[in-house]
Amino acid sequence: MKKSYFPADGVWLKGNLHSHTTVSDGAFAPEMLARLYASAGYSFLSMTDHNLLVPHEDLQEKRLLMLAGVEHDLEYSRDQCTHVVGIAPAGKSATDYPCKRYFPKDLTDQQLIDMMRGDGQFVTLAHPVWSRMEVKQILELKNFHAIEVFNNGTEHLCHGGNAEIYWELLLRHGRRVFATASDDVHVEGDLFGGWIWVKAAERTPQAIMDAVHSGAFYASSGPVIHDFGLDGGEVVLSCSECREIHFVTYPPRGESFFAKSGETLAEAAHTLAGRESFARAVCVDHEGRSAWTNPIFFDRRAPVE
The missing domain is CATH 3.20.20.140 (Metal-dependent hydrolases)
Incomplete structure (x- = not known):
């Protein structure tokens, strides 16, 4: 869900x-x-x-x-x-x-x-x-x-x-x-x-x-993020047309997606390992400008500051 x-x-x-x-x-x-x-x-x-x-x-x-x-x-x-x-x-x-x-x-x-x-x-x-x-x-x-x-x-x-x-x-x-x-x-x-x-x-x-x-x-310094969240065991992102979407997680490494030449990316998903303390996403448009989600926190070590 x-x-x-x-x-x-x-x-x-x-x-x-x-x-x-x-x-x-x-x-x-x-x-x-x-x-x-x-x-x-x-x-x-x-x-x-x-x-x-x-x-x-x-x-x-x-x-x-x-x-x-x-x-x-x-x-x-x-x-x-x-x-x-x-x-x-x-x-x-x-x-x-x-x-x-x-x-x-x-x-x-x-x-x-x-x-x-x-x-x-x-x-x-x-x-x-x-x-x-x-x-x-x-x-x-x-x-x-x-x-x-x-x-x-x-x-x-x-x-x-x-x-x-x-x-x-x-x-x-x-x-x-x-x-x-x-x-x-x-x-x-x-x-x-x-x-x-x-x-x-x-x-x-x-x-x-x-x-x-x-x-x-x-x-953001450019891209628009339409949605970010979880779908079952995946972290998902939808955004304006970009050349890169990166899922950043820790300690397991996340995953990066790059558009093929002449194409764009507007959504991506990454399957979680289940050991992450957080998951966040970064998207980069064709002018090199980025947008950053805040993290989804899974780690109980991270109280609200």
């Missing part, structure tokens, strides 16, 4: 959870950025300016829902830092802690994450490749919900946007961590290259946040 990873009922909504405006170091005023995303067909946006949570309630409209957010950063040197994005609970317009720039002498990475999580935020570890974070450092951190598997802005800066290997290592260590993709927009070239599609019960900020916290979304 087929069982979808996504809720049976609801509406698909496209959004970006990481962006910057002239409130901090972005090139676009909040009003202009909201207009750009609404015109591009996005349903929701979070303006996560550095160390400032501004709800932008005045920009809330039918076309584009605004989610209050913030990006905190700890700078260790010119080359190394930790950046963490937090999306506030729906309707919350200020943090319960002093929302300001913190320094390593003030708190550790873990204390920063815990503070944001304690405020009710959906907490994402941002662009760890660009931040020059070490594997050991990432694996020691706890209590965050997601990691940016793709960041369009840092990919444009220095090929520092793809963090799938870090996410994979977290999953292999039994961590229940989701994956997001984002623009992290600062300038025009960062626009519309990374986003998430959320399956929400309805088109409201509360429903979006409920879906994000439950993992009812996927990350």
Whole structure:
């Protein structure tokens, strides 16, 4: 019997959870950025300016829902830092802690994450490749919900946007961590290259946040995922026309499918061995852009973060 990873009922909504405006170091005023995303067909946006949570309630409209957010950063040197994005609970317009720039002498990475999580935020570890974070450092951190598997802005800066290997290592260590993709927009070239599609019960900020916290979304830089789930002993995926579909499992190895020359792939299935701790899928379109499902977890070691 087929069982979808996504809720049976609801509406698909496209959004970006990481962006910057002239409130901090972005090139676009909040009003202009909201207009750009609404015109591009996005349903929701979070303006996560550095160390400032501004709800932008005045920009809330039918076309584009605004989610209050913030990006905190700890700078260790010119080359190394930790950046963490937090999306506030729906309707919350200020943090319960002093929302300001913190320094390593003030708190550790873990204390920063815990503070944001304690405020009710959906907490994402941002662009760890660009931040020059070490594997050991990432694996020691706890209590965050997601990691940016793709960041369009840092990919444009220095090929520092793809963090799938870090996410994979977290999953292999039994961590229940989701994956997001984002623009992290600062300038025009960062626009519309990374986003998430959320399956929400309805088109409201509360429903979006409920879906994000439950993992009812996927990350993409191009392809559309129509469905992902289990069908008997198989994990199955259907998507827009792609050249590759990969099923990633652990510890048993998954399986990859490639379209023949001149053809495309829009669905695939992989037979599970029964020993997997998780199964996820990645599809790649003919322009090399990817979409990533969140994992189906079978491993009881992986409690909700």
